[in-house]
Amino acid sequence: MIVHAKTRIASIIREKPEAVDVIAGLARPLEKLKNPLLRKLFASRVTVADAAAMGGCSVEAFREALEKIGFQWVDQEIQQEPLSSDLPGWLQHMHERQVLHMDVRETLQHGKDPLQDILKAYEKIQPGGILCIINTFEPVPLMQLLGKKGAESHTIAKSQDLFYTYFLKPASASAEVLQKDDDTPAVIYCNQQKWEELLQQYPEHTRRFLDVRALEMPQPMQTILATLPELASGKVLLVQHKRVPVYLLEELHDANYRTYIYKISETEVWLLIVQIAEHG
């Protein structure tokens, strides 16, 4: 089998199970590969280069070890992370109260996967907040995972088996975009889950319901536009429609309303129309 710095450890182990011992022997942090659960957890997520970074050894050491047990190594350009001890700006200016610390060493020792807990903790922190994961190695897969969600990360090695990894949740974190933009009119498509969340956010006593399916066009549009000004402040309009009312959407947008659309099928459409408070 041909391997290179970006080959996943799982592929290597699948090819030659004895590779587990060889890799585990390279560095102490890599010993956890011997634990079947941890192996399952990490092997599929990390590449040779990632493992080398986690273990604190060189890719070259991997090459030698793997070639000894019969793998064929090909060179591939690996972008080396610049070795800089300089802290990024956001970390230099962090205040302790913004940071949520989470030590996952014990969880790992008990053979459990802390990923779900970490993700929950990350969801909980405010945009702009920092999550610090304390671990025995650099959690490269986690950094990649949260990186996809827009988080910036930085690891500080306190000792050979103590790593502090900081994750900065962006101010406009993906999940928060809609929340943040709630002061602008817009047209938003929802899936079932988001629609249900929305209905919870606007419970029944805050909604007025309108069924315009039986009306002949353009009466649905006229009825909706006539009803909206009658709504008490803080109330929203829930509309059952038989199609997406394209012309109405611009009208609502210009009148400072935000429209959520939930389309069950081509002829089954729900709208939730929310007034946006005018600023200035």
Place this chain on the structure above:
Amino acid sequence: MADINIGKAPKNYAVLPFYAGGAFFLICIALALLWVVPELNGHYAAPHIVALVHMFTVGWASMIMMGATYQLLPVICEHDLFSSRLSLFSFCCVFVGALLLISSFWWFHPGWWMLSGGTLIWIASVAYLINVVGTGGRCDRHHIRKCFMVFAGSWFVFTTTLGWWTALQFVHPVSHVPIPTWLKIHAHVGMAGWFLQLISGVSTQLIPMFLLGKSKKSYLLNWAFVLQNIGLLSFVVLSWLIGIHAWIWISVALVVAGIVFHLAYLYDAYQHRVRKPLDLQMKHSLLSFLFLSLAILSIPVVYAFDHRWSIIYGMLLLMGWVSSLILGQTFKTLPFIVWNDRYKPWNGKFKVPLPRQLYSERRLQWQFRLYLASWLLLFAGIMWRNRILDYAGSLCWLGMSVCYGWNVMQILFHRVQIPEHAGTVHTRSTLQRENAGH
């Protein structure tokens, strides 16, 4: 069309090619206009002018009107379009037919070239009529607008038949009626039958809706329908039997009365509108009906005076009434059709752009300004026989058509921009395939 009936909207290929074809011919018109400036003060029946007129009537106006009908009729009737394939077929026929016919006029080649172009356009009109009757016929509701559209389709077939027959007279003169009389019947059936009745049907549906104003006086439309048709029918019969004589004024009066009823209905809706400020699209439409009124008022002048007034009359109808309406209403229909199509398969949670964000409003503004400038310059140029003004007006028309064509293409090739937080998106691959196809 306040609520485009998504489930029943016709296939994309049944509608969108017409808009692209129309934009293509609008730019051709601009280039041809620059070319024929030296001939603008001559007779209206010069080959280049006739070619130009057919660019307007067939390539531009009929093209877009056919597409718009295919989109709108299913919505009015709440019924599927009879056949999307037949629509595409009619597009191919009318596009190739228009190219053949117009080029045969331009280089004046009466004969098979002209006749084959005419035949293709005739086939397109028949396919159109079949589609319109097939769609409207299955609709239970008796809708005056549906009647307008079906009758317009019938007059369309009649005018293409007359056009073909006239083209035949160049090669094999078989009729005792002189060619100019055939031409006049052909032109007026096209104008008062096909254009006027389709516009009456479509505009009285769309314009009140965009103004958010509804007229309760639908009897006005019934009168408009009856008067326009009786007037036109009497015109055809009278001019065929006794030629263009004083009796014709009765027909003219009937059609004009029909137009007045149609305009009265629109005015009533305009008066009762909820949305007070007019956007550019509606200004274009308003201007269009102003041109129609001016064209009617100029009829006695055209009758009494020289060819110059005939050119002005033609300009008022084609560059004014028909073009202005299409230039405005394109941006009240096309972005919505495309928006509906592109964002139909998406079902995540994300913000979608508004239909009007599919094109540049600034370009639309320039289109409107250049349109006005072009009209005024050309009008002045023809009135005072000033060639420099004619050229300036033609250049403005070119600029206007570039703005229009650019915006239309931008809409047609709009790609869905997926926000990063799109969440669950289901049919991404299907959509991308579809987009790639456009």
